[in-house]
Amino acid sequence: MNQEKDYLQDLTDIRSMMERSTRFISLSGLSGVFVGIVALTGAGIAHWKVKQFFYEVDTSYVDQSYSSDYNNLFINLTIIALSVLIIALLGGWYFTARKAKKQGQKIWTKASRQLLTNLFIPLVAGGVFCIAMYYHRLVGLIAPGMLIFYGLALVNSSKYTLNDIRYLGLLEITLGLIALFFYGYGLYFWVIGFGVLHILYGISMYYKYDRKK
Known part of the structure; x- marks a missing residue:
């Protein structure tokens, strides 16, 4: 009986070692909460800017002025979107690095490099897509496009980290596809996707992985 327990424990240890070598498992739930709060703050500022724009624009303006x-x-x-992105990335990196340090793990590994590579390929493609939408004056498709490509980035990179990322990505994609049919309400879907979902995901991750550590 003791030999069987030792054998199972050895298998568990081997599995854990293999997972750590192929997956980056030090993602922090607090980073998800932080990203969500930053996104909600940015969305609030953006909403104020848009309301201010429509308040100040007069129907007597010539087309060129408009x-x-x-x-x-x-x-x-x-500028607001880029600021949110930079602050979110820095905050996410800080909380993740802090968790990795507590666990005695390195943050810059082969798995983390593969994670970032697979994450940024769809993000860059999504950035080009959003620029093209603005170029063609289809601004109502920018927010849905951001959600869809961000979701694809999470799904694409999930094989190098915790599986929970995949489910968040699928939710972001679904939300983005729904937003395509509600033209002009992209900011509200953006708030749900980048704000609310991130906070809920972060809280779930914290209680599932961080708190018990």
Whole structure:
């Protein structure tokens, strides 16, 4: 009986070692919560900018003036989006690095490099897609496109980290596809996808993996 227990324990240890060598398992639930809060803050600022734009635009403006104001609005929204992305990445990296340090694991490994590579390929493609949508004045498709490509990035990179990422990615894709049929309400879907879902995912991850550690 003792030999059988030792054998099972050895198999468990071997499996754990193999998982650590092929998957980056130090993702922190707190990073998900942080990303969600940052996304909600950014969405709030963006919503205020959009309301301010429509309040200030007068019907007597000539088309050229309206186009100029519209371009300025898009530039401001782009700055907000990039700021949210940078802050979210830095915060996510901080909480993940802190968790890896507590677990005595390295954060920069072959698995983490593969994770980032598979994550950024769909993200870059999604960035080009969003630029093309703006170029063709199809701005209502930008938010759904962001959700879809972000979801694809999570699914694509999930094989190098925790399986929970895959489920979050599938939810983001589904939300983005639904948003395609509600043109003009992209910001609300953006809030749900990048804000609410991230916070719920982060809390779930924290209680599932972090808290018991």
